[in-house]
Amino acid sequence: RVVARSSSAMSEADAKPAAAPPAGAAGADAKLIALRAAMKNAGVDAFLVPSQDPHFSEYVATCYERRAWVSNFTGSAGTALVTRDEALLWTDGRYFLQAEKELGEEWTLMRGGQPGVPEPKAWLRDSMPKNSKVGVDANVHSLNEARALRAALEAVGSSLVCVETNPVDEAWGADRPEKPTAPLRLHAAEHAGKSVEDKLAEVRERLKKNDADYLVVSPLDEVAWLFNVRGGDAECNPVAIAYGLVGATDATLYVDERKVSDDVRARLVTAGVTIKAYEACEDDVRAVAEKGATLWVDPEKVSAALVAAAEEAAGTGAGAPKKKRKTAADDADAADAKPPRSAIKEGVSPIPLAKAVKNEAELKGMLEAHLRDGVAMASFWCWLDAEAAAGRTHDEHEIGTVVSGFRAKQAGFIEESFATIAGEGPHGAIIHYRASKATARDVTPDSLLLCDSGGQYDCGTTDVTRTHHTGTPTAFQKEAYTRVLQGHIGLSTAVFPIETSGFVLDAFARRSLWQAGLDYRHGTGHGVGAALNVHEGPQSISPRFGNPTGLLPGMILSNEPGYYEDGGFGIRIENLLVVKEAPTSHTFGDKKYLMFEPLTFIPIQKKLIDWSLMSGAEVKWLNEYHARVWELVSPRVEDEDVKAWLREATNPVEVKVTVVG
Secondary structure: OOEEOOHHHOOOOOOOOOOOOOOOOOHHHHHHHHHHHHHHHHOOOEEEEEOOOOOOOOOOOHHHOHHHHHHOOOOOOOEEEEEOOOEEEEEOHHHHHHHHHHOOOOEEEEEOOOOOOOOHHHHHHHHOOOOOEEEEOHHHOEHHHHHHHHHHHHOOOOEEEEOOOOHHHHHHHHHOOOOOOOOOEEOOHHHHOOOHHHHHHHHHHHHHHOOOOEEEEOOHHHHHHHHOEEOOOEOOEOOOOEEEEEEOOOEEEEEOHHHOOHHHHHHHHHOOEEEEOOOHHHHHHHHHHHOOOOEEEOOOOOEHHHHHHHHHHHHHOOOOOOOOOOOHHHHHHHHHOOOOOOOEEEOOOOHHHHHHOOOHHHHHHHHHHHHHHHHHHHHHHHHHHHHHHOOOOEEHHHHHHHHHHHHHOOOOEEEEOOOOEEEEHHHHHOOOOOOOOOOOOEEOOOOEEEEEEOEEEOOOEOOEEEEEEOOOOOHHHHHHHHHHHHHHHHHHOOOEEOOOEHHHHHHHHHHHHHHOOOOOOOOOEEEOOOOOOOOEEEEEEOOOOOOOOEOOOOOEEEEOOEEEEOOOEEEEOEEEEEEEEOOOOOOHHHOOEEEEEEOOOOOOOOOOOOHHHOOHHHHHHHHHHHHHHHHHHHHHOOOHHHHHHHHHHHOOOOOOOOOOO
16 A cells, blocks of 8 residues: 655654755756755655646646656656666657757666666666665555555565655745646537536436446546636646546536636536535545545546545545444354445546547537638748748747747637647657757758647647758658658558557558658557647557557547657658548448548648659549648638648649559
8 A cells, every 4th residue: 555654753854854955056966956855854765756747637737847847858758766866767759869958967868668678666676775665746646656656666675655745846945836827718618519517417327337426537638628618727738727526416626716707607506516626625535435435536547645535534434334342143244244335446437538539519619720720830831931932041949939920810729739849950850849049940941840739729729740841852851751641641541440449550650661661759649639638548549559449430639650860850740630430331240430531731741752652542642632721721811922832732743653564
């Protein structure tokens, strides 16, 4: 079990405040010194610092950016581990180059997923001395994470310690940002497509089938979806820091009540939702557990701290059996008695799948968002080509500002869906690169630019990548680009049985690259929320076999194969796709078959294509795609220069095929 050290168990030395960094210490070194002092006070030999907040968000509010603060690594995924004399940072292949640039000398980069690189719990098990105490903040570790850590440590005679105060917070001190207070807003019924009442009714039906009394809703996008509200507590993600608790006859939204306007409160109250302070969630979880209720929790998405609160209350409250002197009659009764009802019932929440399968209103809103986005991005690429033709240069940071500016001109634009990735030349090979004024490279009249960007609109969320050359590409750049495009087409045109898992489809996107001995170190596709987070599950397309989620009509995924030449350039082509039923001539096994339709309508640069590699079917696909871009986007374009650029960018291509022999 996860053991929490009480304040009474702390020694007098433990209770001392964390020592301030010595004079002259600076940067990451000073942060590590302060953190190690706080760890010593907490009585732990090592401390794990994950990226997530108490809701296991990918992108978190600044007050929860503990891993970024202590390590200076700003990528969205990673885990830091600090011991008395080591500092290690795990991240995945998207961020290897970025981490190399951002980590200080005291840090060791652990390239996750690579041969011979252990996961953090395996490193702790194999590298820490026996009887080591490894500290965690149970508020930011899921039940499953804490359970796995505990098992790994106890197997070698060490222990997991849940600290009362996060040592990173102590080291961060007064400079740690306050929790955000962005107001909640209602998500319009015309875009939600389903009322709060209907969503709650569906959850209650699932509760009944699962023989549970309450569902704990922890992930922020699930809370936002369930209650049809949106917020602004995390950059680029329209969510609020909040919990939900749904019972058979009641539902509660736990959120900073200063964020709740009169119209939001009125709508939720009408739907039978009670609004309480964010901090009241743990108290209510304790209260219902104490009364004998069973709480349905997703062990991957609910914190070990919240589960511990429920179990503690159930073990000491009115719902728990009372100890008394046993009699022979008691023994006879016990043989027939049902086992005591547990406070916790673990299982995958019903919300992620319901949220992933978009209804017609959500799909309509997503298409509208992408058509607005098509105008914005056509305007941007037209502008960039004109600037290059005039011999003008702009750095990557400026490019990001210009992209955002074109989106901001579109109706219903709220914010970016993530910080624009504008990588020129070698920066394009940093998969999730983020330009700063200090590091930005110039985009010149002869540059290869990878631009991955997206927008949050009132009706939907966009995410698109295009790679564009402003001058003359090399032969290898054209080959790599063409093979990436062929993979993009291969996945776009796939037809597959309903409920096929995404990992089965991943090879469609890599086939042409593999034929040339090329590949990329990231998944091919992620789910996307409807006016919600740009990354959502449970669906994905990836070579990893760990996600068996079957694809269903109404799901939205990205299609983004790429190629990255370290120190040279990066290429990625990304559209969002919606899963639809395919009109097949047969239905083997009485199964439905599925296909993809594009949501993204932005030209794919033809200059970068090596036409000698393209098949007739692939050229046909590109011409048909560009015809749709012109048909749907051009009527919305008012600027004549942009319209002329769009006409040229989408004109069909004729490729002569020479038959030899």
